[in-house]
Every structure is written in C-alpha cells, then in structure tokens.
Amino acid sequence: MDTLIVGAGFAGAVTARELAEAGERVLVIDKRPHIGGNAFDRLDADGVLVHQYGPHIFHTNSERVFAYLSRFTGWRPYEHRVLAVPDAATGAAYPLPINRTTLNRLYGLDLDEAGAAAFLERVREPKDPIRTSEDVVLNSVGRALCDAFFRGYTKKQWGLDLSELAGGVAARIPTRTNDDDRYFTDRFQAMPDQGYTKLFERLLDHPNIQVRTGIAYQQIVATADCRRTVFTGPIDEYFGHRYGALPYRSLRFEHAHLPGVAQHQPVGTVNYPNDHAYTRITEFKHLTGQQHAGTSIVREIPCAMGPGSDPYYPIPNPANEALFKRYEALAETESDVVFIGRLAQYRYYNMDQVVAAALATSRQLIHSGEAVAA
Template sequence: MFDWLIVGAGFSGSVLAERLARGSGKRVLLIDKRRHIGGNAYDHYNDDGLLVHAYGPHIFHTSSKEVFDYLSQFTAWRPYQHRVLASVDGQLVPIPINLDTINRLYNLRLTSFELEAFFAERAEKVERVRTSEDAIVSKVGRELYEKFFRSYTRKQWGLDPSELDASVTAPIPVRTSRDDRYFTDTYQSMPLHGYTRMFERMLDHPNIKIMLGVDFREVERDIPHDRVIYTGPVDAYFDFCYGKLPYRSLEFRFETKSVEVFQPAPVVNHPNEHPYTRVTEFKYLTGQEHPKTSLVYEYPRAEGDPCYPIPRPENVELYRKYEALAAATPNVHFVGRLATYRYYNMDQVVAQALTLHAKLTGLPAAPTARAARPNPRAPASIPGIPGICGPT
C-alpha cells in the first residue's frame, strides 16, 4: 500500500516524491511511461562517450535562492552562463539583440544611448499589444522583426506571429548594452555530473519505489494507493473528453563530429535559411573534454511528444474545461507543464512542486540546503569532465 502514486518522473514528480518520502515519511510509488527518470531533462552518454541531453538543451537558471538551495542537496554545480548567436544576413550575431548585434549587422559604431534612439526611430506604435508581432515591432520595428523573429516563430509554432499571443515574444529582452548573456538570473549553473545523476540522488530513498515503462491506467488499477499526483497531459487523464489540447513538438537529430569544437557558441539560432530552428553543441554546456563533439538539430513538428502549449485564446478556453474537471477530481493533484498546460522553466516547475508539498503537508516548502552528499556507488568524477567547483 502506497500513500502516493506519482505519475511522471520529471522535475515535478521527482521533487514531490523526494519531499513526500524524505520530508514527510510517506511511501511513494513513482512511475513513468518512459524507461528513464528525469523527464525531458534526462541526459546520457552517447556511443562516443559524449554527455548529451536527449530532449534538447536544458540550461538551468533561476533567481530563486530556495529552488537553487533545494537542488544543491543533490548536485554540485558547474558555473555556466548561456550565450546564443543568430545566423542573420550571413553573420553570426548575439541574440537577444544588443549593442553588438546592431553594430555588426549594420556596420555601425553606435553607443548605448544612440542605440535607444535607433530603436525608437524604427519602433511602430501599437495601440494595444495583443500578438507576438505587436510585441516585437513595438520595440524594434519591422525590419529587425523580419530578420530575427518572424520566420523563426513560424517554424517553431507553425503559425505566423500575428496569430500568436503576445506572451510568446513579449519576454524577449532587447538590450542597449553589450551584455550577451541569454539569461540574467542570479543563479546560472549546470549540474556538475549531469541532470540524470542529480535525479538519481534526489530519488535515492527507501520510501520511494520506481517503475519505468509502465502505463498509468494499469498501475492505477493494480497497485493500492491513497492519493495521486499527476504530471502527465491533463487531457489524456480525462480521455480527451473535450478534445486534444494543441501542442507543438520537436524532432531531435544528433550528430557527432570528429573535431573538438564545431561552432563558436553553445547554441546558434537559424531564423531563416534552414528547416531547423537551432543547433546546440553540448560540450559548451557540460564542460566535457573530448576529442569529438556532439550536436543536436531541432526540427519543430506538429505531431510527436507534447512540448509547447500553443498560446491562443481558443486553446486556453479548452484548457479551462479540463482545469475545472481537475479541480473537481478528489485525491488527485495536477502539477507541472503538461498537467497545467503551461510552459514553465525548470526552476518554475521545482517551485510549483515545492509549493504543492507545503500545501499538502503544512510543512515548509523546502528544507535548508546542505552540501550535495556523495554517492558511494558513483565514480569519483565523470570521465572527461574536469573537477570544477560550484558557485559560492
């Protein structure tokens, strides 16, 4: 008899399994239809011994000390600040757009103050920002919108930016400085030994039992349990009774090259000239030393594993119907990206899971962090990755 059946071994399910088992002494059965833990953050070594992210690049960043301290119990960190270049007009220039982007693209020597005027001259007045197109042209004008955003967005979403909610592009910063970091959060690091190792340590508790490659409905019927935490697609839980919630998916094509470094940045975006949206080189992310390097090319798809909820008003209305069903379902709690039909960053998912644990138990959301404890079954270091201390 289990106190909790948790469906999904990604961030949401794993954090709640750890908190309920270690923090509350509950017996937890954690299941996943995939044959690995870690959800989309799962990483592994490929045939050449290179550490790769199976479902595209996962860059950890947060401004939440609580989230960072909580995860620090299960991993040491490798300091890492993410940088991205975009292939535009035959050049590789920083994205988000900054001072260097404009000066290189237009062969100018603007200062930060002059760049503010440059953007102001080109920005189009929009009475009410409703679409993704509105959000960009009101900041930087139509020419930069066409160069950097329109084609990329159409590839990514299968829709023109004029058909998408402003929330897709509104958060994208435009900088007048030379800051070329993709994120500006307080904590920017990668798990020193990878995400999978972090999940293994998180779930290493006698009160947690894990079953992989299993169907929720079979386990729900056959294994006694009191309550459920569900992190899968909310429409699937209710057998798509109102229809399927629309998602965009991704196809990942991996390639290993016999060179130490292939491209000049961790990620290169391709807004225009290729069917893929971006190319990631994993060694930048992992810090691994290896004579070869591994890349992944991302091709957006209409079908496949659900990745990105499509932000359109009719989709939100459809989700509201499922949300009402979820709220009326006793002893089942819905948490995470798929269960709440929202795109969350990793730290936001962790925060949501910690908040739910506090609500369920009345205990503090997260314990005081301690140093990541050593795993006696793990090697002293990852082959090819130098021992780098985490941030102080």
C-alpha cells in the first residue's frame, strides 16, 4: 500500500477516495467494526434507520462540497428544526435558535420584527471584548434568556459553565428577530436519501482502496508497509499522550423504539437545557422521512471521558488550545504523517468542514507530486 489511512469517517474516506483516484493504493482501517465514523447509521431491531452516535444533519454553504458528495448519494431535502423545553414541569416548547416566536410565546407578547429587535436590545448586556461563551450569549440575549436556554445546557454538554468556554462555541447559534425557525440557514440542507452508511460504502468502493474494520492503529503500525499515514484519530493518542491527555467530552446514547407511536415529538430534536441528565431527544423519522408504524428516538447524555468511552467534542478553552499546540508542534516534525479531522486537529468541525479539509489536504498531496501517478 502507498498510504495507510487511520479512521473511516469523513476525513479518512474522502482522502482515501481522492488518493485512490490519483492512482494510489490505499488501506483504510478503523478500530470500530464499521465504516462511517460518528455518521454511521443502521436499521435498528425494529427496522427504523437510526444514527448510532446521535443525529448528523448535513448542511453546507459550499457548492463544491455538496457537489462532491452528490457523486456518492442522492439527497432528501430536510431543514432541521429544534424546540427547547426550559422547564420540563410545564412542558412548554419554544423555537431554538431564539426568534420572534420564542419571545412572544415565552413572555406573552405580540412583537413584530422591529419590536423583537428592540426587546433584545433592551435585555442584552453589552460585552467588550467578547472572550467567553457567556460574553457571547449575554451580549446577544441577556441574562434571563441565557439562563433559560443556554447555561444549563452548556453545563450538561461540556461539564463547564459558559464563562469557562471559548466564545466560538456559543457563537454557533444565532439569534433572530423574525419567525425563521430553521436551526441552520445554509444554502444546501439535505440528508443522504439512503443514509450515511450507503454514502460511505460508495465513497470507499474503489479498486485501489482496501478497508479493514475492527483494527486499531497500534495493532498494525509495526507491520504496515506504507510510505505515508493519514491519521484522523486523537492527536494526543498518536503521540502516546506525551504531554498528557487532551480533554474531550464524551456521550452516552439511550436508543429506544416506541411501537405503535407514529410521531413522538413535533420536530427532529427537542432540547432539555435545565432538566434531566440528557440534553436532547432526537426522533429519526423526521430526519429520514421513513414511513413506519412505530418510531425510534435517542437521548444524549454528555459525560466525562472514561474507560471505553469515545471522544466526541474537543473542549475549546485557552488551556486546552495551548496543550494542543504542543502536540501540533510534534505533528509538524512527522514528515510522512498527515493529521486531519476533528480529533486530529482538535477542532469543533461540522461534517462539511471536514469534507472540505480532506479535499484540500488530499489535493495538496496529489499536486505536490507525493501521490503516485495514475
């Protein structure tokens, strides 16, 4: 093999396909028993297509990324909507991101767009400079809305207060003064029409690609006869945690099937910021459009990393970024290893960002003359 790719998620699979089409012989390994990384989906025991590792909603503004993936899948148009239940005792649900409807329902008002903008301007707490996620939220919506929708959710999700997280985390969620209740506003919003796993099967279906699942990098590194490695796993793990472990947040998933229930909730995801151990419930039939007499849901319970747990979210704060920089400096000394992806680059990437990064990296390798000529 010319290149060993560690990890069969988006970063690894896209890079594998690009190098294979350039004439390289590629071996893709993954320690899990399946391809697709965290985007892996499957039919559950009752025949409902579910996302094993929580909901993965595809959205992008990149025509290039959407066109590339369209080579390997058809699409089902889907615009994700989220409700939040700040008080489970009442069960009242409000659109998230916060919009005009949220304000009117929550406070019993009848604001138009200008009124919603004026309301938010009155309640916001201006912050300058903005350093933390707390600064971002208070600057945008003020303390009452922050405590109702964001502070408790963040504490569960990250194990940290908003004041302890970098500003970029909260900045991912906008605030609106109109009635737009879509969670994302990207130009392209759709789901793979046959699921993510089928997409990955087609991505990796090339005569120059060999795939081996259920095998960890440590099991093969000593015997792998490859002149280059593309590593998409945790960068600190690659270096044997030389400077200590990079902090990640993990998740536990409680999957459940509800027989005879056509619809469990009115939208794809409902957040519970202040009650329960779980942060949200997702109902998959909203995402997939599947017709079934019953429905399947998943509850997500954030947790600290422990034995057997998987790293899902790099925890963005200055101390962790400084530790990552030490590992990044080590990575730059590895002449025959390329690090790419959320875990390898310690970045809170969306799926489309990972695809874009993989395309850019693989094409750099090809055009630099490192790839074998076809």
